[in-house]
Amino acid sequence: MVQRFESYIAGRWVAGSDFAPDENPSDLDAPVGEYATVDAGHAREAVEAAHAAQPAWAAATPQQRADVLDRVGSEILARKEALGRLLALEEGKPLSESIGEAARAGQIFKFFAGEALRIPGERLASVRPGVDIEITREPVGVVGVIAPWNFPLAIPAWKIAPALAYGNSVVFKPAEGVPGCAWALAEILSRAGLPAGVFNLVIGGGRSVGNALLTAPRLDALSFTGSVATGGQLLRTAAGRGLKIQMEMGGKNALVVMADADLELAVRCAIDGAYFSTGQRCTASSRLIVEAPVYERFVERMTQSLAELTVGPAVAEGTDIGPVANRSQFEQDLAYLEVGRSEGAELLWGGRPLDPGVRGYYLQPALLAAQPGHRVAMEEIFGPVACVMLAEDYDHALQLANDTEFGLCSGICTTSLRHATHFKRHAQVGMVMVNLPTAGVDPHVAFGGRKSSSYGAREQGRYAVEFYTTVKTAYTAA
Ligand code: NAD
Helix, strand or coil, rough: CCCEEEEEECCCCCCCCEEEEEECCCCCCCCCEECCCCHHHHHHHHHHHHHHHHHHHHCCCHHHHHHHHHHHHHHHCCHHHHHHHHHHHHHHHEEEHHHHHHHHHHHHHHHHHHCCCCCCCCCEEEECEEEEEEEEEEEECCEEECCCCCCCCHHHHHHHHHHHHCCEEEECCCCCCCCHHHHHHHHHCCCCCCCCCCCCEEEHHHHHHHHHHCCCCCCCCEEHHHCCHHHHHHHHHHHHHCEEEEEEEECCCCEEEEECCHHHHHHHHHHHHHHHHCCCCCCCCCEEEEEEHHHHHHHHHHHHHHHCCCCCCCCCCCCCCCCCCHHHHHHHHHHHHHHHHHCCCCCEEECECCCCCCCCEEEEEEEEEECCCCCHHCCCCCCCCEEEEEEECCCHHHHHHHCCCCEEEEECCCCCCHHHHHHHHHCCCCCCEEECCCCCCCCCCCCCCCCCCCCCEEECHHHHHHHEEEEEEEEEEC
């Protein structure tokens, strides 16, 4: 029987009139299921339902909220294999990575179950005699969540869990292409003990349902993750209506490899950071900046390692790199490879579409030798395509690493404490890695970037409280 993915509004499952196939990028002839999209009216209805339900949820005790989140986390963890499989089929991430992402989503709900019991506040002395000051945090109200397709369980989890923990209600609009994961999350939330209307799912297009959510009068805040282009549009609309907004967007993350690095470690970091998850991570190491004395050896080891990677269906045994997640991303990757060719970047390895015997978006991971200023070295490609660039010395490497409009993550492979320490202080990013891939972060600490990669408060860990609450300062004359 074909599985059907529907929206969830005001405690009821809502099917649109038509169902469309949910594509499987590993096998275009075997869709994952069917999904129905709702329209702008449904999005507004969901915001109204969330607005009506929010005060009671805010009034629930922290223990009640913690219990709900804990149940959600436990169920996700208990079902991580099945949820990971759904993710792998729908998004194309290899099964082991997909199960890991499902587990991460469960851990995030568990973490914020604890945070619901630790909502911080302060009590201070006043400058005036006989006056006490209390600083407390209250929910923002109705939070909209607009998510991308590349982490279809973890990113919604790290937005929905803190929103609920701090007493907000939620309307979640997932990305096109991953309705199954969104539905699975909603289905678990629908049985966790939330009052009707506190959590809502609206499956639909960005311009229709996403825009209706953004412009709904009763929406109080929006947490967005996606591209810089979409983020820019959202920010203009949000500013026009004075909406609280937080945005995590693209990256063009540098991994610097110094001549003193453990070269094998550096190659492992580069392969993982640049190509795992098919390079479709905002923190992907898409710029490999290598100090001159080890450049040739690094490139040689990279091409040897790339030759050993198996590109194949996400759920097949032995797959290292799954397919590209969807047609438009596949076309974008190929278009950038053509851009690289036309601007003189040398293709060192890969870049060809592959046919492993099933119809899917298979692409050989590609390594380009690029120059600073090449578009392929400046713009986010968001696929299994990395550029390697030569640096004369450490200062040059740091300058190249910072020479980008993005500022999400940077990494350095080195055995020099001096270089590592300097890099941690001077990389113009929100997250910095030493002897680690740029992709791969912990769920309990701040996540986010600088420059055009991010806007607004940080996500995750204790830092999430900034966005999902509003501060109240109360003065009392004793
Ligand atoms: P996207 O910007 O195309 O879409 C993101 C979401 O916005 C989707 O749900 C989409 O439907 C919605 N949307 C599109 N137009 C809209 C509009 N006019 N109004 C309201 N909503 C609209 O991004 P994508 O292709 O889904 O994801 C890839 C991008 O996400 C990459 O740039 C990647 O770097 C970024 N990303 C960033 C992070 C991070 O934390 N920094 C994490 C993952 C992905």
